[in-house]
Structure formats: structure tokens, C-alpha cells
Amino acid sequence: MKNGNHYLSDKECELCVLGTLLLERNAIHQVRELLTPNSFYFDFHREVYCAIIAMTDRGERADVLSIGPELSKRRVAYKPYDIVEVSQNSTFDITQYACRLFDLEKRRKFYDLGQYLIANGTSECEDIEDVLQATNDRLSAIFGDTVKHIRTATDYLTEVVEQVNNNLSGQNIPGTPTGF
Template sequence: MLQPQAPELEETILGACLIEKEGMALVDELLKPEMFYVTRHQLIYAALQAMFHAGTNIDILTATEELRKRGKLDDAGGPFYITQLSSRVASSAHLEYHARIVHQKYIRREMIVGFSKLLTLSGDETIDLTDTLVDAHNLLDRLEGACGHNRQLRDMDTLMQATLVEAEGRMRKNKDGVTGIPTGLTELDKMTGGWQNNDLITIAARPAVGKTAFALHLAKAAAAAGHHTVVYSLEMQGERLGDRWLLSAGE
């Protein structure tokens, strides 16, 4: 059976990390070297991640030198392959999305290996059933943990490096003072700079004072700015939300 894999996306991720300053900051917490399917990609990512944590500038030349110091340059495909990776991507626009796909492929491979082992253990009556159930429980715990963002403790140097890279990215995206997703409300945008990554926004008010209408306005503003938007409601059907959306857009 063909193992779940996405080698082309692995190449794209590595290429983006080589040419984009914020590349590693976007994927560092999500991906580990062993999550790459291709062995040489594991070697390259391990080197890039070590450089990122050490605060070393990452580019084709420094990455090649790091692999050479590790004695892994030939195993990683050599200087030509490293250079070739940088031509696989134009920007890091979809880097996080690509990283999540690679992450999910890794989890599926781990599921195949883990469940195959459990299948064998389940048929072996010489093994205590309780031990097999414990193995099954541990496997599910490990897979569930892997489905998260793999957040790890970071020292202040690493945290501030990632913070500065993110801040520089926001400055480049700055449009009329809005560095995040616009709210559609000028004064609110001035105060917040728009909704930022990882923001959790809570709208609280008395019943029937316009919370849903306000939330729909925010969703419309995000969609109008080109951001994918989804609205869930436990209070009304989709058609009623659609009515309110249409009415808010009418004269």
C-alpha cells in the first residue's frame, strides 16, 4: 500500500523556508523533521530548524554550509538540490496550509503503522488483553497529541526572533494602518489594526441588540477583503442568516 505522502509540498515548504525570511517562523511549531516523508527532506529541515533556533540567517549558502558541517550535504542531495528547492516556490503565501497537509500525511502514516501493530497484537492470545488495550490507548493519545500544533517551550531569544519576523511581515502588509483582517469599521481598525493571527474575538451584549448583525458585518468585511470566511449559528437556520446578509447589503 502506498504510504500517505506529499513530496512536492515538502519541496515547496523547504524552498519557502530558504527564500522567505518568515518561512521557518510560520512552520517551526507545526513541523518536525521526522514528519517529512523523504529522508533528504528530513535532513534539510532539521538543519534549517537548528539554524532558526540558533538565530542564524537562512539562505541557500548558509543552509548548504550547515549541512556540510553536519556531514549530511551529500545525503541531502548536494548543493545543486538545495539550490533547486529555492526555485520550487514564488512566496510563502500558502506555506502554513502546505505545512498542515504534510503534517496530516505524517499522522496518517503513523496511524497505519500503529493500527497495523495493534491488529497483530489483538490476534496474539499469548499477550495479555489489558496490555493491548493500554497500547491502543497510548497510540490514540499520541495521535491526538500530534494532531495539535506541537507547541513547545521556547526560550526568550527564539520567541522574540519569531515575534520580530512576524512584526516585519505585518509591516509589509500594512495598508492604511491595517495589518490584519479588516473589520469594515474604520475606528475599530485604527484601534486593533484588524484581526490578527490567533485572535479570539468575543462579542458580548444583552439579547436582541444586534450581536448577530455585527458578527455578520465582520464576516462580510473579511470576505470582501478576500479572506475565507465561515459562519456558524446555533440560533437560526442558514436561510435566515442569508436573509440578514442580503438585507444588510441592500439600500
């Protein structure tokens, strides 16, 4: 994922998020929807996050002691000092730091898209319609996963009104009829 834009990373922020994930029992549940492995610019940090996710998915607790064997199982080269470096960082506001990593990940994707446009906008090797379609697809993918989670009150009210109308007309009433 490295693209030469080291300024689109924040090592201390990554360390704080990972350290908090290893030190606080339920921290992963606060940030799992925001973060992906690509939210971490540094390879070792990405691997630690993947190990935490794998352990969590198996119902195990990822902490300072259990992360080492998981990294070894995943064939990640590390020294015990690397885990100590991660674990001595933490924050009380993990969501704020996770939002920063989320933002930096999106900015790296914008940078990559910009590089694609520069390369293909100055060359006639690829059809311009293909460049446009690929650009639209990549731009949509940058925020595509997060947009589907956002709904307005109007969206919910529309569903409620529809359900009330169905109930009044006797259509699709969920549950068992009781006569009330």
C-alpha cells in the same frame, strides 16, 4: 519512518515548504508550531528541515547559501543539485502546505497504529490489556501535543473572572500597589 506507504507522502508539497523556508525570511515562524522533522517523509527533506531549525535556534538565517555548510556539518550527504531542487520550489501559502504535511504525518502514525493492532490483535503473544494500553497511549500521542494549545473563550473567561474576584478581595494582586 518509512513504512511502505508512499501514498502518505507528498514530495512536491515538502519541496514547496522547504523552498519557501529557504527563500522567505520569516516563513519558519509561520509553520514551526505545525511541523516536526517527522512531518517530512523523505530523508533528505527531513534533514534539510532539521538544519533549518538548528540554524534558526542559533539565531542564524537559513537560506540557499547557508544551508549547504549546515548540512555538511551535520554529515548529511547531498549534491549541490539537491539544494537547487529544493530552492526552486516555493508557495505564497506556506501554512496550507504545512497543514497538509501535518495531516500526512498524522495519517502515517494512524497507519503504524493500525499495523500494530493487526499484528497484536491476531496474535496472543502480548497480553490484551497491554495491547489496549499501548494503543491508547499511541493514539493519545498522535494529537496530544497539539490539543494543549487549543483553548476556548470559556477557558479564558474563567481566568478573567477568577482574577477579577481575586483583585476585589485583595488576594494576589500583581504589581505594585499605588493606592488607586
